[in-house]
Amino acid sequence: MTLGDRIAQGDETALTECYATLGPLVRHHVARLVPGHAVDDVVQIVFLELWRARRRFDPSRGLTPWVLSIARRRAIDRLRSEARHYRRAAPLEEAGPIPDAALAVDAACDVREALAVLPLAQRQAIVLAHFEQLTQREIADRLNVPLGTVKARTSRGLRRMRELL
Known part of the structure; x- marks a missing residue:
C-alpha cells in the first residue's frame, strides 16, 4: 500500500511519514513563493489541509503533485493576505507629517x-x-x-x- 493510499484511508502514521518525506520539498517550494517569515506557517497549513482534505485525494493521481498544488494555493493565499494588510497599514514615516x-x-x-x-x-x-x-x-x-x-x-x-x- 502506497503512502498516498494510507493518507486517503486516514492513517495518522502516514501523515507523519508524509511530512518527513515531503516536508523539505514543500518547504523549498513555498520558500520560493512567500517571504521567509511566512514559510513555516504555510508549510504547517499545507499539511493540515492535506489531512483535512484526505477524502478528496485520488491516490492514482500521485501524492507529490497534489501536495505541491495545495502548497502553491496556500502560498498565494498568504501573499494576498499580506498584500491586503500592507495596503491598509501605511508606515508612519511614509505617511507624511501628522496634521494638526x-x-x-x-x-x-x-x-x-x-x-x-x-x-x-x-x-x-x-x-x-x-x-x-x-x-x-x-x-x-x-x-x-x-x-x-x-x-x-x-x-x-x-x-x-x-x-x-
Whole structure:
C-alpha cells in the first residue's frame, strides 16, 4: 500500500511519514513563493489541509503533485493576505507629517457648511458617493433616478463646493 493510499484511508502514521518525506520539498517550494517569515506557517497549513482534505485525494493521481498544488494555493493565499494588510497599514514615516487636529476640524466644518448650502438633490448625491462610498449606479438605484441625473447632480454639487471652499 502506497503512502498516498494510507493518507486517503486516514492513517495518522502516514501523515507523519508524509511530512518527513515531503516536508523539505514543500518547504523549498513555498520558500520560493512567500517571504521567509511566512514559510513555516504555510508549510504547517499545507499539511493540515492535506489531512483535512484526505477524502478528496485520488491516490492514482500521485501524492507529490497534489501536495505541491495545495502548497502553491496556500502560498498565494498568504501573499494576498499580506498584500491586503500592507495596503491598509501605511508606515508612519511614509505617511507624511501628522496634521494638526484643529486644522482637520476646521476643514470638516467648512465641508459641512458647504454641503449645507447645496440643493438637497446635489447634497444627497455627494453624501452617498463620498461618505457612504456608493457607486453612481448604486446611488441612482437608491434614489430611483437615472444614472445621468446622478452624474449631473454630483458634478454640479462638487463644482459648487469647490467655489465655496
